[in-house]
Amino acid sequence: MHDYLLMGGYAGFIWPAYGVAALVLVAFALDSWRRVHQATTALRRLESEVAAQADRAAQAGRTAQPGGTAQAKGAASPGTPRHASDGNKAHPAAVSGKPDQPASDQSTVGS
Amino acid sequence: MHRFANPGRFLRLADRLQPWLIAATVLAFVGGLYLALFHSPADYQQGETVRIMYIHVPAAWLGMFAYCLIAVASASALIWRHPLADVAAEAASPLGAGFTLVALVSGSLWGRPMWGTYWVWDARLTSFLLLFFLYLGHMALAQAFEDRQRGRRAAAILALVGAVNVPIIKFSVDWWNTLHQPASIMRMGGPSIDPSMLHPLLLMAVAFQLFFFSALFARMKAELLSARLRVLLFNRLRSPAAAGKAAARAGGIAGHAAEARPAGEGAS
Numbered sequence: 512m513h514d515y516l517l518m519g520g521y522a523g524f525i526w527p528a529y530g531v532a533a534l535v536l537v538a539f540a541l542d543s544w545r546r547v548h549q550a551t552t553a554l555r556r557l558e559s560e561v562a563a564q565a566d567r568a569a570q571a572g573r574t575a576q577p578g579g580t581a582q583a584k585g586a587a588s589p590g591t592p593r594h595a596s597d598g599n600k601a602h603p604a605a606v607s608g609k610p611d612q613p614a615s616d617q618s619t620v621g622s
Numbered sequence: 623m624h625r626f627a628n629p630g631r632f633l634r635l636a637d638r639l640q641p642w643l644i645a646a647t648v649l650a651f652v653g654g655l656y657l658a659l660f661h662s663p664a665d666y667q668q669g670e671t672v673r674i675m676y677i678h679v680p681a682a683w684l685g686m687f688a689y690c691l692i693a694v695a696s697a698s699a700l701i702w703r704h705p706l707a708d709v710a711a712e713a714a715s716p717l718g719a720g721f722t723l724v725a726l727v728s729g730s731l732w733g734r735p736m737w738g739t740y741w742v743w744d745a746r747l748t749s750f751l752l753l754f755f756l757y758l759g760h761m762a763l764a765q766a767f768e769d770r771q772r773g774r775r776a777a778a779i780l781a782l783v784g785a786v787n788v789p790i791i792k793f794s795v796d797w798w799n800t801l802h803q804p805a806s807i808m809r810m811g812g813p814s815i816d817p818s819m820l821h822p823l824l825l826m827a828v829a830f831q832l833f834f835f836s837a838l839f840a841r842m843k844a845e846l847l848s849a850r851l852r853v854l855l856f857n858r859l860r861s862p863a864a865a866g867k868a869a870a871r872a873g874g875i876a877g878h879a880a881e882a883r884p885a886g887e888g889a890s
Binding site: 518519521524525527528529531532535536538539540543544546547549550551553554557558561564 | 664669670671673674677678681716717720721723724727728731732734735833836837840841843844845847848850851854855857858
């Protein structure tokens with residue numbers, strides 16, 4: 512066993528090579544999982560918040576005057592990216608759900 | 623390709639494939655590592671250091687493969703505005719850089735005992751180092767612009783310009799006198815490497831390839847979900863009611879996840 516680990520005297524080259532490969536692969540695996548997990552959690556949370564707000568707004572609209580007020584513009588939940596408001600964004604009503612709309616923003620989850 | 627231009631459809635397909643990809647990756651690595659470290663012989667000239675080949679060569683192949691994928695994706699993005707192409711290129715770039723780094727480091731560790739040097743500026747090594755720098759440039763350029771789309775476009779152009787490096791790497795050992803050995807597998811006349819070494823090598827290459835696709839799909843999914851998150855936040859800032867309607871119409875991740883759940887997997 513000891514002789515095997517010595518790899519004919521080349522252990523100092525062979526095991527670090529395998530070690531670097533293992534390190535890189537494990538790092539990628541963990542990072543990829545983390546990105547998906549963060550995005551999924553944040554999206555789920557936001558969608559339920561938005562859906563709840565829409566329900567409240569719809570109910571308020573049915574009982575009182577129409578037209579949603581600004582009351583639902585609450586603070587963004589922690590951990591979600593702040594949306595930079597600069598003049599570059601000229602996209603109206605980006606409601607299609609396609610990626611890259613709006614195109615310009617400063618941060619992404621997990622990067 | 624155009625059937626998968628729809629991000630939702632791509633996400634559903636990726637979610638279905640992912641458990642199989644991960645399982646196949648693990649199996650391939652277990653088998654490959656067993657063959658590479660135990661069941662294959664030492665080389666008559668290089669001794670046990672030949673085992674570094676089972677890391678070095680697959681990593682190098684994947685480094686080049688990832689760049690080819692990025693080049694094709696960049697062309698798709700620029701010419702046809704394929705909506706997933708930018709996402710794929712951005713996701714693949716760090717992976718390709720990582721594999722290239724593994725190939726460079728493992729090659730160095732192999733070169734020291736066999737060639738007597740960690741590095742030499744021959745055509746193969748130099749062009750492969752250039753590939754690593756191209757990956758770094760690609761990642762940096764995409765992030766360097768305030769406008770995300772412009773950054774991706776610039777990175778796509780860089781990727782296409784740098785694509786000429788790939789055939790240079792491949793043929794460098796033929797066109798120049800190099801310390802790096804010439805091709806022993808992808809050559810006219812077939813592989814010149816013994817099957818007892820070829821099979822572990824190919825299995826490790828398959829393992830690396832499966833890992834690459836698994837990680838690529840995961841990163842693409844994360845980016846697509848992040849993009850949807852940005853849309854929702856943007857809409858919420860503008861109008862909460864419209865944001866609610868938009869979320870319902872897009873189906874939301876709850877709808878998407880509900881479709882994926884019957885497949886019996888946990889999204890990785």
